[in-house]
Amino acid sequence: MLWGTLVLLVVAVAIVAFVLQPLWIAHRRPSAIAPWPAVLLDLFxxxxxxxxxxxxxxxxxxxxxxxxxxxxxxxxxxxxxxARVLRAIEDVNREVEASIEVEIAHLRELARQVDSTTSTSAAGALS
Structure with a gap:
């Protein structure tokens, strides 16, 4: 009887952990650039x-x-x-697009560094 209760408790904890895992991961993940800056929402x-x-x-x-x-x-x-509001929306859109391009360039550089480190260590292992 004790073993059955213990098994059910373990299964219940596993199910709760499985269900709550996406929320926990999303909470721990650093927030990226907000999809819509507040200024843009105000302009809309x-x-x-x-x-x-x-x-x-x-x-x-x-x-x-x-x-x-x-x-x-x-x-x-x-x-x-x-017309003034639409110009302001376009200006904010350009700024957001520029910041996205900078972030993409940064991520590409990090990927190149990882690739070069991986290929260097793989070449060293083959020697």
């Missing part, structure tokens, strides 16, 4: 607000709540703001 949110404002303005114009002159002025202002 600002872009969405401007697009919604443009849609609302168009609807207000079509229903007669806004005059033609007001509509043109407000639309021009919103389009200028949208």
């Amino acid at each position: 949110a600002e872009r969405d607000v401007i697009l919604a404002a443009l849609r609302d303005l168009q609807l207000d114009y079509e229903t007669g709540k806004v005059s033609g002159d007001e509509y043109r002025k407000m639309r021009a202002s919103l389009l200028a703001e949208a």
Whole structure:
């Protein structure tokens, strides 16, 4: 009876460890570059607000709540703001892409060092 309980306990611990292993590994892994920098997320949110404002303005114009002159002025202002936000998004994207390229170059250099060390030690073992 004691052996059966002990075996069940060991199996239960093994199952729990197996299920929780991916979470434990992910927690221990150093975090890489965030997929979306906070600045970029803020810019996306600002872009969405401007697009919604443009849609609302168009609807207000079509229903007669806004005059033609007001509509043109407000639309021009919103389009200028949208252009500014889109340029900022492109700038942040370029910075992220540049940092990714630097990281790739670094990883390639590490791989070359490992390959050269491995081939040197393999050549020494063959001699």
